[in-house]
Amino acid sequence: MLHRYPKRVAIIMLILTALVAAFPLWGEAVFGTQANFMLEKLTLMLILALFAMSLDLLVGIVGLVSLGHALFFGLGAYTLALASPDFSPASMWWMLPLVMGVSASIGLFIGVLVIRTKGIFFIMTTLAFGQMLYYFISTSQFAGGTDGVFIMFRPSLAIGERTLVDLDNPYSFFYFCLGMLLIGYFFLRWLTRSYFGQVLDGIHDNEHRMQALGYATSGYKLIAFVIAGVMAAIAGMLAAMQYGFANPAQLGWHTSGEVLMMLILGGMGTIFGPILGAFAYEILLFIYEHATTHWPILMGLTIIAAVLVLPRGIAGLIIAPPWQRKRNNDDAPAAKKEQASEAVQSTTPRKEG
Amino acid sequence: MDLAFFSVQLLNGLQYGLLLFLIASGLTLIFGIMGIINLAHGAMYMIGAYLVYDLNLRLGNFWLAIMVAIPIAIALGLIIERLFLDTLYKRDHLYQVLLTFGLILVLNEAQRIIWGGDVHRVPVPAPFDASIQLTDNLQYSVYRLFVMGVCLALAGVIYWVIRHTKLGIIIRAGAVNRDMVEGLGINVRTLFTLIFSVGVALTAFAGMIAAPLTSIAPGMGDNILITCFVVVVIGGIGSIKGAFWGAIIIGMATTFGAVLIPSLASMVIYLIMAAVLLVKPRGLFA
Numbered sequence: 001m002l003h004r005y006p007k008r009v010a011i012i013m014l015i016l017t018a019l020v021a022a023f024p025l026w027g028e029a030v031f032g033t034q035a036n037f038m039l040e041k042l043t044l045m046l047i048l049a050l051f052a053m054s055l056d057l058l059v060g061i062v063g064l065v066s067l068g069h070a071l072f073f074g075l076g077a078y079t080l081a082l083a084s085p086d087f088s089p090a091s092m093w094w095m096l097p098l099v100m101g102v103s104a105s106i107g108l109f110i111g112v113l114v115i116r117t118k119g120i121f122f123i124m125t126t127l128a129f130g131q132m133l134y135y136f137i138s139t140s141q142f143a144g145g146t147d148g149v150f151i152m153f154r155p156s157l158a159i160g161e162r163t164l165v166d167l168d169n170p171y172s173f174f175y176f177c178l179g180m181l182l183i184g185y186f187f188l189r190w191l192t193r194s195y196f197g198q199v200l201d202g203i204h205d206n207e208h209r210m211q212a213l214g215y216a217t218s219g220y221k222l223i224a225f226v227i228a229g230v231m232a233a234i235a236g237m238l239a240a241m242q243y244g245f246a247n248p249a250q251l252g253w254h255t256s257g258e259v260l261m262m263l264i265l266g267g268m269g270t271i272f273g274p275i276l277g278a279f280a281y282e283i284l285l286f287i288y289e290h291a292t293t294h295w296p297i298l299m300g301l302t303i304i305a306a307v308l309v310l311p312r313g314i315a316g317l318i319i320a321p322p323w324q325r326k327r328n329n330d331d332a333p334a335a336k337k338e339q340a341s342e343a344v345q346s347t348t349p350r351k352e353g
Numbered sequence: 354m355d356l357a358f359f360s361v362q363l364l365n366g367l368q369y370g371l372l373l374f375l376i377a378s379g380l381t382l383i384f385g386i387m388g389i390i391n392l393a394h395g396a397m398y399m400i401g402a403y404l405v406y407d408l409n410l411r412l413g414n415f416w417l418a419i420m421v422a423i424p425i426a427i428a429l430g431l432i433i434e435r436l437f438l439d440t441l442y443k444r445d446h447l448y449q450v451l452l453t454f455g456l457i458l459v460l461n462e463a464q465r466i467i468w469g470g471d472v473h474r475v476p477v478p479a480p481f482d483a484s485i486q487l488t489d490n491l492q493y494s495v496y497r498l499f500v501m502g503v504c505l506a507l508a509g510v511i512y513w514v515i516r517h518t519k520l521g522i523i524i525r526a527g528a529v530n531r532d533m534v535e536g537l538g539i540n541v542r543t544l545f546t547l548i549f550s551v552g553v554a555l556t557a558f559a560g561m562i563a564a565p566l567t568s569i570a571p572g573m574g575d576n577i578l579i580t581c582f583v584v585v586v587i588g589g590i591g592s593i594k595g596a597f598w599g600a601i602i603i604g605m606a607t608t609f610g611a612v613l614i615p616s617l618a619s620m621v622i623y624l625i626m627a628a629v630l631l632v633k634p635r636g637l638f639a
Contacts, residue, residue, distance in 0.1 A: 113630050300456065307455070
């Protein structure tokens with residue numbers, strides 16, 4: 001998985017990041033009075049990109065397909081909503097560690113159970129645990145049942161009396177989310193290139209061989225599961241700050257399905273792909289919702305089409321554009337063979353069990 | 354809890370469990386033989402219920418409605434298998450999950466377009482629209498007994514086909530080693546189409562006979578799907594026997610959980626699943 005990507009990947013991502021970061025400069029010129037609304041949408045996309053990226057660690061890097069990742073997203077949202085004081089803002093200095101601690105312990109608990117399962121069993125059990133928390137929250141009095149919980153005050157980020165970042169201001173919150181996304185990205189990039197990441201990559205390719213080499217693969221998978229959960233919970237916390245409430249729907253399995261969709265649309269196993277996927281998904285959603293009230297049909301068909309014709313996602317298009325593949329076909333049979341085998345490797349199922 | 358009340362709950366649990374078995378058996382067959390995880394399975398249950406609701410209004414006869422609805426469900430299964438799943442057999446589960454998730458969105462929204470977002474009911478059909486008086490203030494619906502009988506009969510047929518016919522031998526062999534079955538000259542392609550259509554038809558049929566017992570509402574398939582996942586995980590994926598006992602366990606746990614520990618009722622089945630996973634990570638009968 002630890003490919004060296006062509007230079008254009010870095011160039012495209014840098015340009016896009018600069019474009020997004022400069023939105024306050026060009027937003028008003030393009031969207032006029034809609035600029036504030038668009039800023040909110042953009043902030044949400046940044047948050048969802050972090051969420052999708054956290055799932056990539058599980059699905060793309062380790063090869064564990066989770067259909068319950070929304071559990072952690074919702075957990076972050078509810079931890080923030082329930083731990084926030086009613087009449088004053090919480091401090092980010094203890095809220096962030098709290099969210100990370102809660103999600104890590106629940107991730108550890110669930111992880112111990114689900115890591116024992118493989119392949120399709122892992123999909124089903126993660127889904128079932130996600131729904132378990134969903135039903136628990138949506139029938140609990142203290143968590144507001146199906147209505148969810150409102151967050152009266154966003155947490156503050158201050159040293160003493162001095163505010164570092166005013167999270168109530170949409171512009172500074174936008175940059176705060178962008179910062180979190182970048183931290184998440186560079187963290188995952190570092191993690192996947194570290195020794196730990198190499199082992200995860202080995203597990204993805206052939207778990208039995210890694211076990212034969214003496215690696216306790218369950219432990220590695222469990223740690224990856226917990227890390228992915230903590231990152232998703234941070235994204236969930238940011239989402240709850242953005243929405244101003246925590247809602248059971250954030251925990252539901254439709255959210256888990258949507259984030260998987262972002263992952264596949266962007267290109268899994270690439271870390272940067274899910275970011276593109278989250279943006280693409282939200283933009284498509286925005287267009288479909290405006291086109292028809294029956295937008296789920298369009299979204300469903302888009303998902304089906306993406307699975308059938310674009311299994312490597314947008315990232316796959318950037319890394320190996322169709323025209324380049326064609327050129328290889330014409331004048332370099334050896335390169336073609338190599339590329340074909342690489343393509344097969346990343347799209348075919350790895351034997352499990 | 355007196356004896357009469359207890360036996361009513363027991364019957365309810367059994368009836369719900371048997372219905373779950375019909376749905377879960379399709380799910381587990383499709384996975385066991387074809388290696389496909391079909392999230393749209395629950396949506397087919399919903400479509401079965403809506404088909405019967407619609408046809409019952411048009412034709413004025415519940416039994417006739419079922420007779421017409423079954424071929425429609427089988428046809429829908431055939432179309433889905435040929436159009437979408439054909440390309441997915443050799444691919445990772447991830448793509449199956451996503452494609453069938455897309456199918457759920459399409460089917461759920463198609464349901465809204467055709468039948469709207471209202472909740473509907475189907476009247477209990479004659480001649481089963483009566484009740485048996487158990488005690489002075491407890492009675493039991495004859496239709497529920499009928500549903501139980503039908504489910505048990507179907508379970509018997511499935512058991513017989515799998516144990517005692519040539520098709521059953523192929524199915525069992527396919528669950529163990531698909532490539533070997535293909536190598537022995539069995540047309541796996543046709544077998545897949547057959548299994549998928551039968552699995553989908555079983556689910557849709559469950560939705561049809563359950564229609565007079567439940568309210569027919571959008572999204573009813575999503576809940577049943579996840580319950581059936583729990584059934585299959587408990588029983589062991591690919592095992593019909595596991596699906597049967599898993600379904601009975603979940604049916605009983607749901608019914609008695611709602612009566613005995615209402616505060617935890619929605620969690621009970623997941624707690625059972627967690628307990629089974631702790632002891633037997635591959636399910637009770639795998």
